Amino acid sequence: MLMHFKHGQLKVRDFSLSIKAEAVKDDGTFEGYGSVFGVTDSYGEIVAAGAFTQSLKEIAAKGRPVPVLWQHQSSAPLGVYEALSEDEHGLKVSGRLLIDDVPKAREAHALLKAGAVSGLSIGYWVRKSSYDEKTGVRTLTELDLVEVSLVTFPANDDARIEAVKFKLERGQLPTKSEFEKALREAFPFSKSQAAAIASHGLDHLLRRESEGAGDIKSISDAIAGFNLPKL
Known part of the structure; x- marks a missing residue:
């Protein structure tokens, strides 16, 4: 069953160990994965390969860099993502923290280097998905990427405190669960x-x-x- 959504519900999804300490450089650059393909999360959802293709094209066409946010706080940008792409594993991101100009970016950089912060979390809209009634698994086939944040406690679960705050800040109510x-x-x-x-x-x-x-x-x-x- 294929389902189409027109910007229905803004969601948050994150993954543990998406940034390795050795991928964080002294100049503030880092690499990691904001999303992984083919992994069933605790809500029975899978991000399909190619789910970000259209969104990445639209982001590139706008010519505006995607900011590196801290814990989904739009008021706390730390830097910019210089490259966003899909590979066989997932949504790969290359970011640059403005460690010379933003104090919080220097703090985040130190935490990343120490491995105290290792997660990336994406905010996105579901554009298209399909649902397998036999397995109960929903496959997300097209997503609209909104932002990518550094997070302290990634949990591969969009029912977190940050997710609830994220929705409230954008005028939405969380689900009861x-x-x-x-x-x-x-x-x-x-x-x-x-x-x-x-x-x-x-x-x-x-x-x-x-x-x-x-x-x-x-x-x-x-x-x-x-x-x-x-x-």
Whole structure:
């Protein structure tokens, strides 16, 4: 079953050990993979070879460099990607940190050299995908690359705290599963406690959003009004 999406939901995907310390040079340049082809993630999705082809052509046509971001923070660019390409393994990137001009870039460079930071994470839209009903696996066949970030804890999982923040900053609500997992990661909540918070707060906001009455700014106000169970 082939499915087409017109910029439906902005997603985040990352991979562990995508930057090796030896691939980080003293001048601030580095290489790694922002995405790997043919790997089934915890959400049952695979990025197909060639998924970025059209997006990379559009990026090249615009003639604007893609920034190196820190933890998906658009307000914290560290440098630029000088090359983005696909090979048999995945989306290969070559970046340059502005270590002489940006203090945070110098910090990131030191962390990369030490191996304390080793992950790359991409923000993207799904343009086309196919779904195998027998295996339950969705293959992402065409993606619109938005940005590539350096991340501290890559998890090959788009339900992370950074992913939830990423969506909220762009006016989107996370899914209930993403919200529950983010709560368990950010706080010492049990699975049942996180589910209770999500059910009392996020479910209400998602209903309001579907009715056209919700807005992202109302999250804190709405959750504050619920009688949550004692933790």
